[in-house]
Amino acid sequence: MIDRRAVLRGTTGAAALSALAITAVESGTGIAWADTKPALFGNPAETGGSLPYPKHLTHEERRNLETFDELDFVVFSGQKWDRLGESHAKNVRAHWPDGHYTDGLARHIEDMKFQFSFAPDTRVVDHPVRLAKGNLTAVTGVATGTFTRPMADGNGGFIRPTGKKYAINMVTVGIWNRRGVMDEEFVMYDQLTFMRQLGLA
Known part of the structure; x- marks a missing residue:
């Protein structure tokens, strides 16, 4: 044992x-x-590879995971913001790695757009592990991009692009409602690793 x-x-x-x-x-x-x-697994951001969907999912669990795949691979990666309501409730609460959270679809979209402002080739390329139980999902992802445009520093200035590529592991936990959209979303990744890959730490 x-x-x-x-x-x-x-x-x-x-x-x-x-x-x-x-x-x-x-x-x-x-x-x-x-x-x-x-x-x-090794490091999915370096090696790639995904597990299949778990067995014995209910119809709703499978639907939620498929919706999340579409969200990351098509809607987010393709910046199809008009489709975000397919996976998120209008009053969604979104939690971010720095501890802040937002309420409402419009504000969530603005936060997501920020990533593309300095790394326009940002995309989610893999979902190594996808789990669902009842109205909960937990999905790991690999996000990639290149720091090629100035990044707003939050104080009215900008950080010059370094041209460095990033590939980070992340996980998103979602709480879904009966309509098949998330009422609450928790996005987590290691910000220090992200900053180091961008050449900022």
Whole structure:
């Protein structure tokens, strides 16, 4: 059997626990601590690769994951802002990695547009892990782009572009309603890694 405390303390503990959680969600059971070591991902931002949709999804769970795929790969990456209502409620609350949150679709769109202002080739290229349970989804993604235009610094000035490319891992947790759109969204990624890749840290 796996020593649970050792797994959680170890450097690969989070990855191992994630793999076990995926197995549990896919099978519809609780986490089973087996004698076999689960297959682990490398860094998806470097290696790519995705798991298929979990098995045994309800119709609503599958719909929500498919809607999220369309959101990232087509709507966000293609800047089709008029279609954001297909995945987000009008009064959606969106949480960002820096701790701020916004209410309403229009403000959420403005926040997302900012990314394209300095990296116009921004896109989500992969969803390595996609999970759904009831009205919740958790989807990991790989976002890429190139810092080629001045970035507003929030103080009326601009940061000169470095020309550097980025590829970051992120995760989005969504809370969906019965209409099949998100009432609340949590977007998370490592901002320090992002700044380093842009040449700003």
